[in-house]
Amino acid sequence: xxxxxxxxxxxxxxxxxxxxxxxxxxQQLQMLQDSSAPDFVSxxxxxxxxxxxxxxxxxxxxLDKPNVDFDRxxxxxxxxxxxxxxxxxxxxxxxxxxxxEFCQQxxxxxxxxxxDLVRTEFYDLRNKFQVMLQVLPxxxxxxxxxxxxxx
Amino acid sequence: MARKMIRVLLVEDEEIHRVxxxxxxxxxxxxxxxxxxLAENGAAAVRRVREVAPYDLILMDRQMPVxxxxxxxxxxxxxxxxxxxxxVSSDGLPADVEAFIGxxxxxxxxxxxxxxxxxxxxxKFGLT
Numbered sequence: 001x002x003x004x005x006x007x008x009x010x011x012x013x014x015x016x017x018x019x020x021x022x023x024x025x026x027q028q029l030q031m032l033q034d035s036s037a038p039d040f041v042s043x044x045x046x047x048x049x050x051x052x053x054x055x056x057x058x059x060x061x062x063l064d065k066p067n068v069d070f071d072r073x074x075x076x077x078x079x080x081x082x083x084x085x086x087x088x089x090x091x092x093x094x095x096x097x098x099x100x101e102f103c104q105q106x107x108x109x110x111x112x113x114x115x116d117l118v119r120t121e122f123y124d125l126r127n128k129f130q131v132m133l134q135v136l137p138x139x140x141x142x143x144x145x146x147x148x149x150x151x
Numbered sequence: 152m153a154r155k156m157i158r159v160l161l162v163e164d165e166e167i168h169r170v171x172x173x174x175x176x177x178x179x180x181x182x183x184x185x186x187x188x189l190a191e192n193g194a195a196a197v198r199r200v201r202e203v204a205p206y207d208l209i210l211m212d213r214q215m216p217v218x219x220x221x222x223x224x225x226x227x228x229x230x231x232x233x234x235x236x237x238x239v240s241s242d243g244l245p246a247d248v249e250a251f252i253g254x255x256x257x258x259x260x261x262x263x264x265x266x267x268x269x270x271x272x273x274x275k276f277g278l279t
Binding site for chain 2: 025028031032037040043044047048051075078079081082083085086087
């Protein structure tokens with residue numbers, strides 16, 4: 001069971017790298033996790049997911065206004081870009097870059113189309129992160145139990 | 152010989168970047184003894200610099216409520232503070248970097264912070 005769960009986790013993460021959802025920054029994140037911060041990856045991923053949901057909601061609200069404040073929209077897109085970059089969410093980050101270009105152009109249509117895209121990409125990634133966070137504690141628990149049994 | 156403890160001020164409004172920076176500073180510095188103070192915007196940073204014992208390093212975000220990183224950097228320099236200020240921002244366009252350096256920052260590094268980037272920064276300013 002330990003091997004099956006570990007394999008499941010590896011397969012999920014490898015797929016996320018292979019499909020361009022994640023970049024090297026996610027590995028940097030994993031390298032910052034240690035025994036003194038065993039939940040570091042989980043903490044950062046959770047913050048990203050919470051921030052992303054909030055920001056996407058704000059972007060939709062801002063773009064729904066009769067007079068769009070593109071500087072404010074850009075500010076939210078900038079925030080999402082930053083938090084995406086922190087977790088290695090490459091695809092979402094790149095879409096945020098496009099989003100900001102439409103903000104510079106003051107294009108509501110461009111922003112709305114890109115919002116749809118970023119929303120789809122974000123929720124796809126969030127779903128995969130949620131699976132990862134559900135499997136990860138069990139994998140860690142099993143590995144810890146195994147290491148205790150062999151000492 | 153043990154390195155002296157260093158005091159770092161992180162000026163950052165977003166929690167995810169604070170968590171990342173805290174982990175990167177701890178990983179790069181390699182000790183629990185170093186102090187990492189937090190300011191949630193530029194105005195809070197200016198107050199802390201004025202009121203707290205000198206910092207060895209200031210990590211400054213750009214986009215923040217109340218007072219942004221450019222203005223906070225200008226005001227800290229206007230106080231005569233020579234502590235190294237490293238601008239940390241998701242925006243890495245030449246114009247953004249020049250604006251920060253023009254305001255008085257010593258260096259710029261793009262987000263996200265990492266152990267390697269922090270290590271390079273600490274080495275650059277003789278804090279290792």
